[in-house]
Amino acid sequence: RTAIVLFTRDLRVHDQPALAAACANAERVVPLFVLDPALAGRSPNRDRFLVQSLADLRESLRGRGGDLILRHGDPVAETIRLAGETGAEGIAVSADVSRYARRREIRLRAEADRHRLSLRLFPGLTVVDPGAVTPAGGDHYKVFTPYFRAWSTGEWRAEVATPRSVPLPSGIAVGRLPALPAGESPHAAAGGETAGRRLLRGWLGGIDRYDDIHDDLAADATSRLSPYLRFGCVSPLAVARAAGDRAGPFVRQLCWRDFHHQVAYAFPDLSTVAYRPTATEEWRYDADALAAWQEGRTGVPVVDAGMRQLRAEGWMHNRARLITAGFLTKQLGLDWRRGVEWFHRWLLDGDVANNSGNWQWVAGTGNDTKPYRRFNPVRQAHRFDPAGDYVRRWIPELESIPDGSIHEPWLRNETLPYPPPISA
Ligand code: FAD
Structure with a gap:
């Protein structure tokens, strides 16, 4: 059996539930990333970080006997096409929260059904799944403190093992990585799981100071893991577990990240519509x-x-x-x-x-x-x-x-x- 793993912003091989499940359950695994023109060009900095992360992921998969297949276009159409070319029966993807990602997920499910392919969604973009921790009588937490309490004392999934081998079927055109975009910021961090994991290892050594100096602007003593979390180069769950104290100040910040994800999941207009419409909203134009x-x-x-x-x-x-x-x-x-x-x-x-x-x-x-x-x-x-x-x-x-x-x-x-x- 052959399975496609559609990567999105989960660009890693460690604690990657979709990849781990495909490697455990299928004889052949096709790791795929589709460069979606609808998402490109919004941020030259992130476009650059993405290509760096894809290059690193490709190296890791090659080291495991696999590869990263690259395509350009609509992720849904390209995934279905590749399933046809490789005879894949299943598609694995990480569930995401944004409106765009969820529409993509819905379209992918419809197309998968039409082509009699199975589609499985996996966790991995947050420590705790959006929607997994809910208040009595509501679909999401609106206030952080009770969310943090429930989140830090609740069940977390186990980390999944990194696959030792990723058995790629033969005869697929792998596709070229795009040329590295220039970016806009001269001192931007470079993307990739390797860089993210290195940063995490170094960071864990200084974590004890976090509570005292994370707000000191000049000390610059926060983890700087955020871009790696954004692209899934590091696993939020693995970071939280490695940090140790679930109720500690650093893990609490990871909970803020989950908190906003569960809000965005419940309120997909978060980027454009006031979440609390009763607040005064009279903005100047200048x-x-x-x-x-x-x-x-x-x-x-x-x-x-x-x-x-x-x-x-x-x-x-x-x-x-x-x-x-x-x-x-x-x-x-x-x-x-x-x-x-x-x-x-x-x-x-x-x-x-x-x-x-x-x-x-x-x-x-x-x-x-x-x-x-x-x-x-x-x-x-x-x-x-x-x-x-x-x-x-x-x-x-x-x-x-x-x-x-x-x-x-x-x-x-x-x-x-x-x-x-x-x-x-
Ligand atoms: P650390 O202090 O080391 O924290 C560890 C991780 O916890 C971060 O990497 C991040 O993933 C998470 N985190 C920390 N603070 C927050 C927070 N307030 N909300 C959500 N997650 C948090 N963070 C983003 O990841 N993306 C954004 O687009 C973003 N936009 C922001 C816009 C505004 C106006 C403000 C006030 C904050 C924003 N943040 C955003 C949150 C926060 O500023 C960054 O996550 C943090 O500065 C990243 O640096 P760090 O990795 O060193 O954080």
Whole structure:
């Protein structure tokens, strides 16, 4: 028997339930990735990370006697076509939450039925499946703390073994990897399971410090695993298990990721529609202010530092994301959807659930239990970058200011090559 494993954002061989099941149950396994033109070009940074991840996955599969078959086009049509060419009877795929992914899943099921192929969905994109942990009388948790309680004390699936061999049928055209896209951020991390696993191993050594310094902007002491989780180069479950303490501060962040996934699963419009429609939703339109925010020249150093880090690295520290997003929505009064779009273009970890879920949280239209909270960016800067080192790293115009007073350059009696702060 032959099975196709349709890879999507589960680009790994370890703890990959769909791949493991296919290897256990079929004599021949066809690992497939379809480059979908509908998804390409939204983020040059992620396009690059994806190709790097595919190259690494292909190497791993080749090392196991298999290969990664690459096709271009509609994933559903290409999967069905390849099933015909290889005589496959089954298709294995990881279940996903976004509207696009779920429509693809529904179409794939319809086509599989029509061609008398079996389609099996597998877990693996989150620690706990969306929909697996639900409150009494509801389909998803709207508040994080009770979700975390249920999530951390509930059953987790066992990790699956990495297949030793992936027996590819003979005679399939494997398909070429696309040329490596240029990306937009000069200092973006490189994709792939090998890089992700290496990062994880190194990270576990420093995990004890996480609680104390994860919010310190200059210390840069978070895991930076998010792009690898986004593309499934590391298994969220394996990361959570390796971290040990299920109720600990780092695993709690992985639970936030699951939390937003279960919200997106229940509320597929999360990127465009306010989750909590009762909140005030009167956004200003101000193209100049939006451009200043995007380009890191609002005149508020900590905001500009975050926005410049985003463009340079395709990643931003979580505390800086909170500050910059709060500044756009609560200080400038601009629509959170503009923030979703901009972040989605640059972030290597950009995904529908986490990006939109967090933006709505900050804007007060989402799951925050205190939707009217307002971060004061200057106070945040003094608290989380007391010596100003984070700002100095990203804003060379201000590097002559030696201490925390860098956060309020407007109070200084000197002319600096830096704009005055904008406001609504
Ligand atoms: P760590 O602190 O090491 O945390 C470990 C992992 O937990 C992360 O890799 C991530 O997968 C998860 N995590 C941590 N914080 C959150 C959170 N608040 N929500 C969901 N998951 C979390 N994260 C994304 O993965 N993709 C996004 O598109 C994204 N957009 C965001 C937009 C805004 C406005 C804000 C405020 C936050 C956003 N986040 C997003 C959440 C968070 O900022 C990043 O996950 C985190 O900074 C990634 O760095 P890290 O891997 O070093 O995190």
